[in-house]
Amino acid sequence: MQETKSEADTGHNFISEMTGTEESGYLTFTLGDEEYGIDILTVQEIRGYDSVTSIANMPEFIKGVINLRGIIVPIVDMRIKFNLGDVTYHEMTVVIILNIADRVVGMVVDGVSDVISLSREQIKEAPEFGAVVDTKYIKGLGVVDQRMLILIDIENLMSSKEMALVEQLA
Template sequence: MSYDNYQNPDLAEGSGKEYLVFTLAEQEYGIDILKVQEIRGYDTQTVTRIANVPSFIKGVTNLRGVIVPIVDLRVRFNMQNVEYNHQTVVVILNLHERVVGIVVDGVSDVLVLQNSQISAAPSFGAAFSTEYLTGIGTLGERMLILVDIEKLMTSEEMALVDGAIA
């Protein structure tokens, strides 16, 4: 992914925030670009499955000597499983002294959203938890679900990953 031709006059204001945009089941999501270490193609052959972990944890992989847990966000978000294809990628995240990979359907671009383009996450009551959502970003007709990826990846369920690979 190249950012050479990426220019946004609003960025000069300093009030915008950059988000990596990825898709899951045709819905676009955004995460803080500063949490992203790298983007790699997803290869099921390089992921070692671990017994007795939740289904959303695909296993672990060795990334230049670092054991990295791999989480499938479709499964984590209770979405219908989609077959992995050439567009499926792993976004390697660097989160508070922890490296984690998330499997997503694809990565489209990096967008800068101003505070005025971000609305609060809607409340769905007890039926659906929105604790990992930071808001809804809008850019024209485009809507992004903004995810607090650090909060999601450091939740109680994710502590199971640490126990499994320790």
């Protein structure tokens, strides 16, 4: 495991914000060989990949929209976005439905592992390199029983320009 003293802004701020031994829950999922964690409070539900209506002339990783109980929800495939894993769709393909800033978004991942709690001590600052996800969207690294989780700042990532999910001001 690599630990640096870098002032990776988000990671640093994030850690200093956490107080005491308070624990936060994370949903972990895999993309290729890496294991990621996102704040459990942003997760609305997990469902299978089913009947996505594609939208013309969109980036490849935007798979289209689905009907989630009457709500039109866009679906992004993180495997395509980050060039990880084999992009096949079958019965076991998983979509994590996120609820971020009053918007609902679904993201396709390789698989969902479990929900874990991390205390402040278990979270290290993010390294500058080493993950396919840009460091500015990484909150830190979580360590649990020899496993290393890359904790993603999913809120920032999903509203970023590169995800093309939110209308950007020109």
